Amino acid sequence: MTLTLHHVQYGRSFRVLWLTEEIGVDRFGGLDVVEYRIGTAGMREGALPRVSPAMRIPAIEHDGLEMSESGAIVQHLVETHAPQLGRAPGDAERPAYLQWIHYAETQASLIEQLNLMMVFLRPPAKPPATVVKLTVARLRQTLRGMEERLAGDWLLPSGFSAADIMMGFNLFAAPYYVKMDEFPRLLAYKARMEARDAHRRAVGREGPQRFYDRDFYPVPEA
Known part of the structure; x- marks a missing residue:
């Protein structure tokens, strides 16, 4: 199932966009980027208010999972798809x-x-x-x-x-x-x-x- 990223250009969601490229978007079945402009009505419409409690980016949807907060998303995707980019509990770093x-x-x-x-x-x-x-x-x-x-x-x-x-x-x-x-x-x-x-x-x-x-x-x- 394609990963959907709710995104604002060069905002915090760039972290998630970059990470998916490091991992390889094919690992997620592809990447669908839904772009918003800050301050526009589009952020109050569509799926964003449902996926993000604060109605802010980034937010992701993937295979039944919905998450927001860039740090949480990054940590989750690393732990589930790219452990080499993280440092596991017990690691000195x-x-x-x-x-x-x-x-x-x-x-x-x-x-x-x-x-x-x-x-x-x-x-x-x-x-x-x-x-x-x-x-x-x-x-x-x-x-x-x-x-x-x-x-x-x-x-x-x-x-x-x-x-x-x-x-x-x-x-x-x-x-x-x-x-x-x-x-x-x-x-x-x-x-x-x-x-x-x-x-x-x-x-x-x-x-x-x-x-x-x-x-x-x-x-x-x-």
Whole structure:
């Protein structure tokens, strides 16, 4: 049975899209992507409200299974279809693996706040400069923490894992709010992500991004 992914272009659901390409979409009987535009009536229609309690993406349907929350979906698909991308209980890297999986959401929640303030609240609404500045500073700190701890090619010493896939959305979106020049390791890490064949296939499905209308959003003047 085909896996159905309820998806917003280059949103958190990109994590699931990329993961299915790493696993191989044929393992799921194919992939059907149902795309939404944030803020449109389409998100209140169709299957999304039934599949996702919060009526947000991502959500999946597959062989009678319905799930939402990107981290939960990623962990489930890894455990059932690609254990080599996870770290099983008892593995020495299991604590670090879980921490990075959840760190990705700490970081993504800050990106979400900035998206709301800087992209959705278009003129005449004006986001509060102090709040934007604080949120950008917090996002920068999460990037600095990754920069300081990224010692090898991937987050875990043993190699590529689903923890790296969870960061794909984050490192796509963060440069719209934080200048990345101060993070050379993360820039190289992002380039390694983008060089993976599965990542390229996922980006090919996405096409040019349609969400951000400029390359960088500076903190507004007070």
